[in-house]
Amino acid sequence: MERKIRVLVAKPGLDGHDRGAKVIARALRDAGMEVIYTGLQQTPEMIVEAALQEDVDVIGLSILSGAHMTLLPKVTRLLKEQGMDDVLVVAGGIISDEDAATLKAQHGIAAVFGPGSSTHEIVKFIREKAGVARD
């Protein structure tokens, strides 16, 4: 059996809005992926632990609280510490272009999908990039 793309969808930080995360989870499922959804208010430690146990290819982080410059780099740093830098990390939510550029250039976030991004585009990106660095 071919290996399925496994994606962890998580919401770091304290905002309680997970509609976007659920829409993405569903779109990825409809694209044939296995999505592990962990719910609201996840610390970076919880996210990395879940990603490790679930052996995911991709982590999708949805964040609307404005704390992305603190929380997202922490996730990628913890991944690196665990030797899991082959996991693709993408982010979505309210993130300015400037912050997005910094996250991509300096903090190992592969892509940032802001409001208005099509699920089509997100699915395509993940299909192309997921699991390339592993095995």
Added chain:
Amino acid sequence: MDPSSLIPRLQDGDRRALARAITIVETGGPPARALLAAAYPHAGAAHLVGITGPPGAGKSTLVTALAQEWRRRGVRVGIIAVDPTSPYSGGAVLGDRIRMQALGGDPGVFIRSMASRGRLGGLARATADAAVLLDAARFQVVLIETVGAGQGEVDIARAARTTVVVEVPGMGDDVQSIKAGMLEVADLFVVNKADREGADKTVRQLRAMLHLAPHAPGAWEPPVLTAVATAGQGADAIVDAVARHAAHLEARGVAGAHAHAAAERELAAAVQELALERARGPAWEDLVARVAARERDPYGAAEELLRAAGI
């Protein structure tokens, strides 16, 4: 990552090696078989507990409460949480972890979500294989959680040494589990959400039903327990009852018979998988087309394929 190094590493407590090994056995094929062959001699000590029941019965929350109780007793707990794969896209959203947050950060717990997929060898095989790995990684109790909604799920329950069926009050006048055939597989009933109205009635109905079932002298009588999983209430009594059931299996010498039956199912599934793999030679597509066109019947075509494969 070198697959042959995974087993000693997961035995040493390397969680990443364990996670990767589960992915390999889930994917199947020759690498999965090699890994299982290496893990098998190191497994067999864990007590497998199946937890099943209708959607919304609170299984994930109960699993969390039970895992916490076992942890208080110093027992290491592995959890396999199964959710259905969409028959349309082949994808799945696995959400059981949402209710298991309280178990985070504990190295004595390992949680893995699994999609049911369209597995040829059956879902029961995939979960049993993952359980072998958790067992080899020295998790003493392995909980397998599934939605009790069909034959596949009942099979998983059967693969476990102790099967817990979770019910909730107010699901209608008659107990739904009878329809799903779960009355027969349950070693233990839990009426969850027991703070709700009608819980007593559900308990009474289950007990009455169990009294009607044929009962051999000395056989295990499934207890009907209550729980409020969100409050952790009832978890200690359930864990005690699982321990009593394990002791009963041991004392009656049925643990061996159970292992024998489980081994037979595993072997049958493995033969099926390998036979199918070998039969899928160059003639496969052609025969499929001819069966579809009704020029051949499936049994005759199967005979031909197996003979050609030398089976």
